[in-house]
Amino acid sequence: MRIDNIIHLIRKEAVLELRNKAILASMLIYVIGASFIVYYAFQGQIEFQVWSAIFWIIILFSATNIIGKTFDKEVRLQYYYLRTIVSPIELILSKLLYNAILIFAFEVIIFLEMLLFFGVEIDNLPLFFLTLFLGGIGFSNLFTLFSTITSRTGNVVLLSVLGFPIILPLLLLILRLTGIAEVDVLSTDTDVNIGAVIVLDLITTVLSLILFPYLWNE
Amino acid sequence: MFEKILYQNWWRWTTIILLLFTCIYGFWVKIPQLPILEESIRNLFFHVPMWFSMMFLMLLSLIFSLVYLANFQPKYDVYAANFAKVGFFMGTLGILTGMVWAKVTWGAWWVFAEVKLNAAAAALLVYSAYFILRSSFNDPESKAKFSAVYSIFAFVMFMVLINVIPRLATSSLHPGNGGNPGFNSYDLDNHLRLVFYPAVFGWIGLGFWLSSQLIRMDFVKRKIDDID
Numbered sequence: 001m002r003i004d005n006i007i008h009l010i011r012k013e014a015v016l017e018l019r020n021k022a023i024l025a026s027m028l029i030y031v032i033g034a035s036f037i038v039y040y041a042f043q044g045q046i047e048f049q050v051w052s053a054i055f056w057i058i059i060l061f062s063a064t065n066i067i068g069k070t071f072d073k074e075v076r077l078q079y080y081y082l083r084t085i086v087s088p089i090e091l092i093l094s095k096l097l098y099n100a101i102l103i104f105a106f107e108v109i110i111f112l113e114m115l116l117f118f119g120v121e122i123d124n125l126p127l128f129f130l131t132l133f134l135g136g137i138g139f140s141n142l143f144t145l146f147s148t149i150t151s152r153t154g155n156v157v158l159l160s161v162l163g164f165p166i167i168l169p170l171l172l173l174i175l176r177l178t179g180i181a182e183v184d185v186l187s188t189d190t191d192v193n194i195g196a197v198i199v200l201d202l203i204t205t206v207l208s209l210i211l212f213p214y215l216w217n218e
Numbered sequence: 219m220f221e222k223i224l225y226q227n228w229w230r231w232t233t234i235i236l237l238l239f240t241c242i243y244g245f246w247v248k249i250p251q252l253p254i255l256e257e258s259i260r261n262l263f264f265h266v267p268m269w270f271s272m273m274f275l276m277l278l279s280l281i282f283s284l285v286y287l288a289n290f291q292p293k294y295d296v297y298a299a300n301f302a303k304v305g306f307f308m309g310t311l312g313i314l315t316g317m318v319w320a321k322v323t324w325g326a327w328w329v330f331a332e333v334k335l336n337a338a339a340a341a342l343l344v345y346s347a348y349f350i351l352r353s354s355f356n357d358p359e360s361k362a363k364f365s366a367v368y369s370i371f372a373f374v375m376f377m378v379l380i381n382v383i384p385r386l387a388t389s390s391l392h393p394g395n396g397g398n399p400g401f402n403s404y405d406l407d408n409h410l411r412l413v414f415y416p417a418v419f420g421w422i423g424l425g426f427w428l429s430s431q432l433i434r435m436d437f438v439k440r441k442i443d444d445i446d
Contacts, residue, residue, distance in 0.1 A: 142371075149364045153354040161350055165343035166371060169378045173386075189386075196386060203374060211367045214287055 001089050009086065009094035027066055031110050034058045039117040046118050052178040055114050056171060059107055060139070060164075066106065067099050067143035068159050071151040083216070092144070092212040096205065099140035107132045120182075127190070128181040134197045135174045141204035142167055148215045173197050221293075224430040233423030240264075240417040247409050258322045263413050265319055267421035268312035269338075273380070275305030275425050276345075280373040283366040292445070295362035296436045298369060299352060304429040306345045308421070313338060324391055333387040337379040344372045344379070358445075 017024060038054050046054075082091060111132065114120070122128050143163055150158040177193050223229070244263040252259065282298035285291075316335065317327045329335060351368055355361030384392070 145371075146368075149351070149368060152360060152364065153351075155354045158351065158354060162347045162368065165340055165347055166375045168340045168343075169375060169383055172383060192386065196382065200378070204371075207371060207374065211287075211370065214363060214367060 001087060001093075005086050005090045006094045006097070009091060010098045013094065013098045023069070027062065027106065028109070030065065031058065031062050031106060032113060034061070035110060035113045035117060038114075044117065048120055048182050049179070051114065051118055051120055052175060052182070055110065056135075056175060056178070058110055058114075059103075059135070060167065060171070062106055062110070063103050063139045063143055064160050064163060066102055067140065067147050068150075068156075070095055070099060070144055070147045088213040088216040089209055091216070092208055095144050096140055096208060099144050100137045103136040103140050104133060107136055122182055124181045128178065130194070131174055131177040131181060131197075134194070134201055135170070137201045138170045138174075138197065138204060139167065141201065141208055142170075145204075145208045145212065145215075148212065170197065170200050173200070224433060229423060230427060233420055233427055236416045236420030237424060240413060240420050244413045244417065247413055249410065250407055254323055258319055259410070261315060261319045262410060263417040264421075265312060265315040266414070267418040268308050268315060269380075270418050271421040271425040272305045272308040272312060274422050275301045275308060275429060276373055276376060278429075279305060279369060283369045286362060286366045290363075292358070292362060292440075293437070295366065296433055296440075298366060300429045300432040300436065302345060302348060302369065303432060304425050306342065306349070307428070308425050309338070309342050309345070313342065329391065332391045334380075334384045334392050337383050341376045341379045344375055348372050 035058060038058070042050075143159065146159055146162045146166075150162065173193050173196050176189070177197065180190055180193070240263050244260055247260075249257070249259050279298045279301040282294045282301065286294040286298060313335075316338075320329060320332075320335070321327050324332075348365060348369055352361055352365045355364065
């Protein structure tokens with residue numbers, strides 16, 4: 001495994017993404033539209049608990065859409081070419097990192113909009129952003145590996161079917177952390193919950209690294 | 219060696235004896251008189267062992283998925299799929315018996331405040347996704363490979379849902395969670411134990427029996443289709 005290979009792969013992803021701006025732009029409009037619909041549906045008034053639930057649901061749905069195309073984009077020939085120059089670990093690591101960065105960026109965009117529309121106050125911002133960061137990694141890990149599985153079937157709904165139940169434990173922990181971040185009280189749960197999210201992230205990363213080579217030898 | 223066990227009968231007889239004992243003596247045994255629970259405590263011999271049976275079968279499914287990824291022999295995929303199938307069935311039975319128990323003791327068929335209940339339902343969803351995944355492949359080899367990979371994730375999340383999330387929760391209605399007394403302080407006296415432990419092995423045996431029949435049927439089908 002070589003770090004500069006991973007950096008090259010991530011750069012390749014970013015260049016491809018920027019070359020075809022339609023997808024990025026549509027994702028952007030997607031999240032803006034989603035939060036705007038929520039804003040109208042709730043008439044601009046919302047409690048924090050509902051806010052955080054909807055916030056994370058929007059992220060979940062955008063994440064399935066963003067990551068769902070990870071392995072579709074890879075043209076078949078290019079895929080065979082990549083196999084000759086990089087190892088599977090390098091490829092999956094670059095995908096995981098790139099998707100995590102992308103999701104984190106979208107999380108921040110969605111957060112800014114939901115902040116603008118509903119004007120919520122979050123007392124413990126560092127904890128909130130840590131939650132965003134760790135949550136983004138978890139989403140990216142699970143959906144990236146599953147998108148390799150589902151891209152072979154041609155079944156578009158399958159990514160949501162596989163991902164949603166499996167993401168549930170992570171989502172529960174993240175929602176709890178978001179709740180803790182809103183009212184900045186000394187809570188003994190904070191460390192336990194952060195620890196649990198980190199452990200889940202690590203488990204999913206390790207499983208992806210171990211299992212991806214099997215999927216790649218197709 | 220494992221394949222031989224599927225065709226042996228000693229554990230089938232043991233299962234029959236254990237389940238007969240559970241179903242007859244379970245309704246006969248002297249139970250501790252507890253408020254609210256009352257006679258429904260006999261559900262202990264059905265509801266709890268069914269979850270144990272599901273965990274056992276899912277563990278077997280995980281092990282055979284790992285074995286499949288190690289040597290790519292199609293028979294291990296057959297094992298993994300059928301153990302998961304029956305494990306799912308046992309989990310459904312666990313939910314149904316739990317719902318009856320919940321109606322009697324907590325007053326509703328389904329309770330949101332109960333973490334374990336909802337986590338268990340989510341675990342069943344995880345495995346139903348596994349079956350959908352299996353049905354969306356045409357090529358048996360990639361079906362086996364991809365579903366083996368998914369089932370490893372499924373098992374990890376199953377364990378997180380069943381064993382970790384309920385422990386992190388602050389409140390729960392189940393005994394042993396969120397400030398409720400556990401089984402040991404729950405007058406799980408020796409009479410109940412006398413039925414409970416045989417019941418656990420009986421239901422595990424029944425799950426294994428069902429899956430062994432399905433596995434053998436699949437082997438026969440493969441012979442008819444001339445795959446092996």
